Amino acid sequence: MQLTVLGSSAAYPRAGGACSGYLVEEDKTKLLVDCGTGVLSNLQKVASLRDVKHVVISHLHADHCFDLIPYRYALMRPPNKGFHPHLYLPPGGKEALLKTVSAFSEGSTFFSEFFRVEEYNPRTKLKAGSLRIEFALVRHYIDGYAMAISGSKRMVYSADTGLCDELIELARGADLFLCESTRCSPEDSDWGHLTAGEVGTLSRKAYVKRLMLTHFWPDCDYTRNVREAEASFGKPVEVAGELCTYVL
Template sequence: MHLTVLGCRSGMPADGQASSGYLVETASTKLLLDCGPGIAAALTAVTDPAELDGVVISHLHADHCYDLLPIGKSLLSATLDFPGGPPARSSSLRPVPLYVPAGARSLFTRWAALFPVVTAPLLDQAFERAFAVHEYTPGDRFEIGDTTVGLHELRHVAPNCGVRVETSTAVLAYTGDTGYADSAVKLATEADLLLAEATLSAPDRTSHGHLSGGDAGRIAAEAGARALALTHFASIEPAWLQHLFDDATGSFDGPIRVVRAGERIRVLA
């Protein structure tokens, strides 16, 4: 299993880096975890979106789902011949399975309708034709290719599920956004890699729900995770990132990395 960091910024893109988005690749499966602003472009640098076997969205904040519409439109446009334009790249479309929180389907349909293309109405059907939308609830588990995906409800101001991706040889746990919670420890139990947001320089005492570097390290240690990767950065100033790393080392004595956009990481079993 390999993890490619397509984007690792919290909130909106900054410093030339995209928001949240991670490509997980196994021997036979490609999964996209979250799809924030900038991810549509970053994804095409490493794979054709039509090759995705599934997309899983942790929660419905814009920095985790905003680029679903551009990806959907690009999948549809590949099947169209425009007068004077290049020929269609594909004669058929295989809808990409899209797993989203309950209630997202109607939201996405309204969203797509805001940007009609009257001369090519197919492009207005991203969530009807480009994706096969599946609404999930916390606790759901499903198979995508050679992976088993589990959704764990975590603590955030918007309903958020951490994503656990398992194969016969490796386990990746991804938090989405969360404050410290016992459910986050369960998500990461004995994971080969815990990919944890580390947005804050100090623990979050509010109801919003975000992790500091120390919180992420504590979860990794209590879960018995083998390695920890910090992501979802409010800043990429070296001093800020070093503080997150140092804070995590105070709780977790396993391997820790501060991820970089474009980085490809092997998830060891």
């Protein structure tokens, strides 16, 4: 099982970078988790779109799903024409995405003509090829879902969230915990996101084996986040490197 980070910026991409997007692979299964601004470009650097059969979206903030729009156009064109990946959206996602594109598309099949679109039930496990996904509703400004992705190992992705018990439960014993660390100054009281200190503490409580921070504001000095997370986690902490692949 392996993870390739396609984008790690919060809200807007840093120069040359991308917002949230992660490619998780097990055997021949390639699962794209989130598809924020810039992700489609980076995805094509590491995979053929015809090999990516599953796409899952944590929540409908732009930095997690807006590259689904160019992705849809890429599926219209050779060599991807006729290939229809599964697109798993959070509850309510179909209608919300159609509203987003309504300024330039009146058709209700804008996405469904090219993706096999379905809304996942967060209370049940989803099978995506060789991988299984378990969801937990976390604490954010709109409904968003953290995911435990299991294959030969178990990886947990926080999505965007403030501190909540649901995340600690889901992260318990994870081989890799990929966690947002958006708040980069002590004055930042943004309740829907985590400080690095909170990330380290919850990872220690959840007996996480390996911790990786992600979802940084491009102007954030994340070396400080790493120091704070390591102090509360009690072990070394990694940073999600764009276009880096990590073997679990």
